[in-house]
Amino acid sequence: MLRNLFSFIRFFVFWLIFFAITRATFENYFLHKLDNARLGEILQTFFWGLRLDASATAYICIIPIVVFAINWFIPKVQIKPIWLKLYVWFCLFCISLNTVLNFNIFREWGTKVSFRVFTSFYHAPSEAIASSGSSPVGKCIFIGLALLATGGILSHFIINYQFKKPEVRPSLKVSLTTLLLFLNFVLMRGGLQAKPISQNSAYFSEKQILNQSALNTEWNLFNNVFENLRKPYNPYLYNHPDSAAKIVDDLYNTRNDSTTQILTTTRPNVVIIQMESYTADVIESLGGDKGVAPNFEKLIKNGLFFNNIYASGDRTDKGIVALMSGFPSQAIRTIISDTVKHKKLPAMSASFKNAGYETAYFYGGKSNYMNFDKFMTSHNIDHIIDEASFDNTHVKTQWGVYDDDLLTRNLQYLARQKQPFFNYVQTSSNHEPFTLPVKHHFADDASGDPANKFRSTAYFTDSCLNAYFEHAKKQSWYKNTLFILVADHGHRLPRNTAEAYDPAKYHIPLLFFGDVIKPEYRGKKISKLGGQTDVAATLLAQLSMPHNQFKWSKDLLNPGTKDFAFFDWDNGFGFMQPGQAVSYDNSGRTMIYNSKPTTDEKATETALNDGKAYLQQVFTEYMGY
Numbered sequence: 001m002l003r004n005l006f007s008f009i010r011f012f013v014f015w016l017i018f019f020a021i022t023r024a025t026f027e028n029y030f031l032h033k034l035d036n037a038r039l040g041e042i043l044q045t046f047f048w049g050l051r052l053d054a055s056a057t058a059y060i061c062i063i064p065i066v067v068f069a070i071n072w073f074i075p076k077v078q079i080k081p082i083w084l085k086l087y088v089w090f091c092l093f094c095i096s097l098n099t100v101l102n103f104n105i106f107r108e109w110g111t112k113v114s115f116r117v118f119t120s121f122y123h124a125p126s127e128a129i130a131s132s133g134s135s136p137v138g139k140c141i142f143i144g145l146a147l148l149a150t151g152g153i154l155s156h157f158i159i160n161y162q163f164k165k166p167e168v169r170p171s172l173k174v175s176l177t178t179l180l181l182f183l184n185f186v187l188m189r190g191g192l193q194a195k196p197i198s199q200n201s202a203y204f205s206e207k208q209i210l211n212q213s214a215l216n217t218e219w220n221l222f223n224n225v226f227e228n229l230r231k232p233y234n235p236y237l238y239n240h241p242d243s244a245a246k247i248v249d250d251l252y253n254t255r256n257d258s259t260t261q262i263l264t265t266t267r268p269n270v271v272i273i274q275m276e277s278y279t280a281d282v283i284e285s286l287g288g289d290k291g292v293a294p295n296f297e298k299l300i301k302n303g304l305f306f307n308n309i310y311a312s313g314d315r316t317d318k319g320i321v322a323l324m325s326g327f328p329s330q331a332i333r334t335i336i337s338d339t340v341k342h343k344k345l346p347a348m349s350a351s352f353k354n355a356g357y358e359t360a361y362f363y364g365g366k367s368n369y370m371n372f373d374k375f376m377t378s379h380n381i382d383h384i385i386d387e388a389s390f391d392n393t394h395v396k397t398q399w400g401v402y403d404d405d406l407l408t409r410n411l412q413y414l415a416r417q418k419q420p421f422f423n424y425v426q427t428s429s430n431h432e433p434f435t436l437p438v439k440h441h442f443a444d445d446a447s448g449d450p451a452n453k454f455r456s457t458a459y460f461t462d463s464c465l466n467a468y469f470e471h472a473k474k475q476s477w478y479k480n481t482l483f484i485l486v487a488d489h490g491h492r493l494p495r496n497t498a499e500a501y502d503p504a505k506y507h508i509p510l511l512f513f514g515d516v517i518k519p520e521y522r523g524k525k526i527s528k529l530g531g532q533t534d535v536a537a538t539l540l541a542q543l544s545m546p547h548n549q550f551k552w553s554k555d556l557l558n559p560g561t562k563d564f565a566f567f568d569w570d571n572g573f574g575f576m577q578p579g580q581a582v583s584y585d586n587s588g589r590t591m592i593y594n595s596k597p598t599t600d601e602k603a604t605e606t607a608l609n610d611g612k613a614y615l616q617q618v619f620t621e622y623m624g625y
Contacts (some may be wrong), residue, residue, distance in 0.1 A: 007160040008180070008535045011064065014158040015057040018092070018151050019216060020046055022099045024142065026213060033209045041210055048204045049214035051190050053374065055197055056219040058187035060091055065184060069177050070097055081161040083195035088159065092151040095218055097494040099147060100140040102217050109314065110500025111570045112212060112220050115228040119337065199223070203588035208501060211588055213312055228332070234619045235332070236586065238612035241620070246614035255560035259541045261518075262304055262557065263617070266544045268516040269481040270352065271410075271423045272535075274323065275461060276316070276430045278487035280507035281495050282458045285525075289494060292442075292455050295466035296509070299485070303513035306526045306556060310506040310565040310576065311489040316426075317370040319488030319532060323425070324348055324379070326536035326553030330622045331568040331586075331615065336375050341625035346549040347379035348536050355545060358382060360417070362410050362425040363398030364390075372426075381424070385409060395437050402437055403461050407468040411475075419477055426488070429464075430457040454493035479517065485511040486535065501583035501593045503574055506567040510535065529563035529578060530556045552618070566614050575611025 027034060027042060034042060064084060071079050102113045190197025202214035227235070238244070280286035282293050285300050286307055312322035313329030317336045321327050325345040327335065335342050349359050360383040367373035367386035376384055387400035389409070394401045410425050417423075429436070434453035442452040442458045465485070472478050487508035492498055498505035510532075537553035540546070547553065554561040565576040574583040574593065582604060583593035591608055 004583065008061075008065075012057055012061060015060055015091075016050070016053050017154065017158070018095065019049075019053040019218075021055065021150060022095060022147065022217065023049060023213060025099060025147065026102070026106075026217070028154065029143070030209065030213075034213075037207055037210055041207070042213070044204060045210055045214040049202050049216055051201045052199075052214075052216035052219045053195055054187050055190050056216050056222070058184050058248040058509065059219075059222065061184055062188075063087065065180055069181075072173060072177070084159075084161050084598060088155050089152065092148055092155070096144045096147040096151065098217060098221065102145040103140060103143075106212070109570065110492075110505075112215060112217050112357070113571055114221065114224040116332075116570060118225075199587035200589050203585070203590060206592070206594050208499065208585070211585075211592075215587075224332075228347075232623060234616070234623055236612070236616045236619050238616050239609070241550075242527055244613040244616045244620075247515060247610055248617045251562055251564060251610065251614070252554060253562075254554070256558070258558060258560070259555050260557040260559070261542065262512070262521040263482065263516050263542050265480065265516055266520055266542070267355075267420055268514070268543075269419055269421050269477055270357075270484070270539070271414075271421075271425060271481060272317065272323070272484045273465070274424065274426045274487070275485060275487050275509075276427045277454075277489065277491040277493075278430065278461070278509060279490040279493075280504070281491075281493075281511060283454065283509050286507065286509060290455040292458050292494075293369060293462040295462045296485075296511075299465075299469070299511060299513050300523075302522050303483075303511045304517055304521050304524055304526065305538055306510040306512075308508040308527045308529045308565075309486075309508055309534075310503060310531045310567050311487065311508050312531055312567055314500070314505070314569055316488045320372065320375070321345065322532035323486065323488075323535050324375075326533045326550035327621075328531075328533055328552055328566055328614075328618045329568050329617055330573055331573065332534050333619075333622060334370070334624055335625070337371055338379070338625075339371060339374050341622065342371070342375050343378045343575070344625045345379075346536075347375075348539065349376070349422060349424065350380040351540060351545055352563075353380035353382075353548070355543075356420065358418050360385065360413065360421070360423050362402065362406060362413075362423065363387075363400070364406040364426075364428045376424075383413075395431075397429050398433070398436050403427045403464040404437075404467065407464050411468065411471055414472075414477060415475060417477075419480070421477075424577070427461055427464075430454070430461050436460050451494040451496060454491070458494075481514050482516050482539075483511075483513045484535065484539065485509065485513060486532065500569045501572060501574060501585070503565075503567070503576055503581045503583075503593075503595070506574070508532075526556060528556050528561070529565050529576060530554065531565040531567070564610070566611065568615060571610050573615045575614065577607055577610070580604070580607055582611065584608060584611060591618060 023046060066078055098113060104133060105113045105117060186192060190201065199215055199220060203211040205211055215289050280287040284290045284297055285305065312407065317583050318329040320561055322329060324347045327345055332549045353359050359381045361376045361381045363372065363386045365387050367384050373384055390401050390405065394405050406427065410423065434457045436457060438460065440453060440456035442455040490508055492504045492505060534556050536550040537547045538556045541555045563578050567574045570586040571587050572583060574581060580599055580603065581595040582591055585592045594604060
């Protein structure tokens with residue numbers, strides 16, 4: 001019996017060793033992110049990750065234990081040892097594949113592979129594959145195969161595939177099997193404490209990369225999938241509901257209900273151009289790289305520029321809802337994918353339709369991606385022009401037609417559209433894999449490094465916008481049209497320095513442009529701190545249209561509204577107020593970013609509590625839809 005017990009221990013130890021190898025692989029791949037970490041801190045990731053490693057291993061052990069019990073209690077059943085080898089190789093393949101998939105996910109999103117990856121692949125597999133276009137495929141395949149081979153060789157020396165059936169009396173069989181199952185269950189839940197183990201057990205450092213290194217990738221994925229498939233609940237209950245509601249109400253409490261009127265008319269045509277991944281890092285006026293968006297700089301000089309605006313989330317599906325409905329990102333959920341819920345949201349398109357506007361949505365890709373089309377049609381969009389509207393003579397990528405074709409089609413449409421009109425135009429060329437129909441401006445060819453490829457596609461979109469406005473200025477409808485240029489979200493590129501929790505990743509441009517802007521406001525900059533969600537109230541207030549239904553949106557041109565911005569990612573949030581920004585990781589239940597660590601502790605706690613109340617109320621409302 002002891003020999004068989006030792007066989008189980010060897011099986012268990014093997015997986016602990018393999019998880020340690022995958023952790024070392026992750027850390028080596030992202031070695032540049034560990035520059036500020038000491039060797040002792042890096043080694044601690046293996047210690048702090050051990051409990052989750054053991055929990056993940058216990059899950060892997062469930063099937064072998066059950067098979068062993070069946071083989072032991074039913075002598076006539078002969079299960080050959082080959083099944084265990086196949087099971088081990090299957091698990092090794094899955095873990096090796098997950099490890100290399102995680103490289104690109106972590107690089108792009110700043111979090112480990114999660115349920116969101118599978119939902120994205122389900123809704124649009126070709127687009128999901130295209131999103132990994134900047135990943136070094138050959139290198140990842142090599143690492144995956146190396147991990148698989150290493151695991152296979154180690155398993156040959158460590159695992160005992162010849163499990164013997166010890167000869168003991170039936171009552172002892174039951175006792176020993178029960179004990180084995182109980183011990184495995186305890187290891188699965190991480191101990192006998194009241195609450196099962198969570199991601200928090202791996203968090204030990206103020207450096208988020210070390211915490212992510214310690215976090216077992218497979219355990220985190222299992223947990224995330226389970227959380228998304230279980231009956232929905234609010235995982236962000238930080239405060240008493242009344243207290244959270246009061247905090248949020250105070251944030252939106254306005255000292256007066258007046259706004260600075262910047263337009264010459266209250267019934268202009270409105271065209272919103274949502275620019276793919278147009279981070280502040282490509283806008284010189286926002287401290288970004290010079291020369292990437294030169295034409296946008298010219299537009300800034302003739303428009304009203306909001307230079308302190310932040311995206312609600314890190315995905316287009318979240319950006320559309322934030323802009324159109326003024327509803328913040330819901331972290332681990334995305335309301336646009338739920339047709340029952342998103343129909344209950346307000347939307348600017350509905351407000352414009354009720355005011356007598358013709359409405360249209362333009363997108364170069366497939367409009368059914370993440371239910372974009374259903375969202376638009378359920379919110380009074382009259383016409384949808386997407387990839388299917390273009391014939392095969394137009395060059396297309398995985399994301400549809402290029403921005404020049406998209407914007408040209410919009411001009412053709414506007415030439416015959418009845419005024420007043422509301423158009424929502426969504427670009428897509430500045431997206432992985434960063435391909436272009438022309439030579440890359442910042443690289444010799446398309447095989448250049450991802451940062452320069454990103455700069456080149458951003459430059460291309462900028463040139464397309466310039467051509468668009470040069471042509472639009474010649475049209476009769478132009479003088480009565482307000483254009484709003486805004487990004488759907490930020491991006492880690494081109495500088496590759498901002499992490500998921502860093503406000504810099506969410507900093508985006510927002511520009512009001514057109515002849516309908518009063519001359520005295522052209523070239524001016526508004527520095528009020530705000531977000532994408534504030535576009536709805538700001539725009540509708542200018543047109544003297546009701547906007548009380550956009551409860552999460554504040555008027556950026558109303559001097560009485562408060563300065564603040566909120567953003568979130570898969571399982572954390574950031575809250576910004578004048579002079580300070582904080583970010584909180586919900587998995588680790590800890591603050592992971594503070595822009596001013598030397599500031600008054602009470603002020604920091606207030607900012608953090610405001611952010612917690614904000615996310616709590618957002619998710620509460622999401623659950624109620």
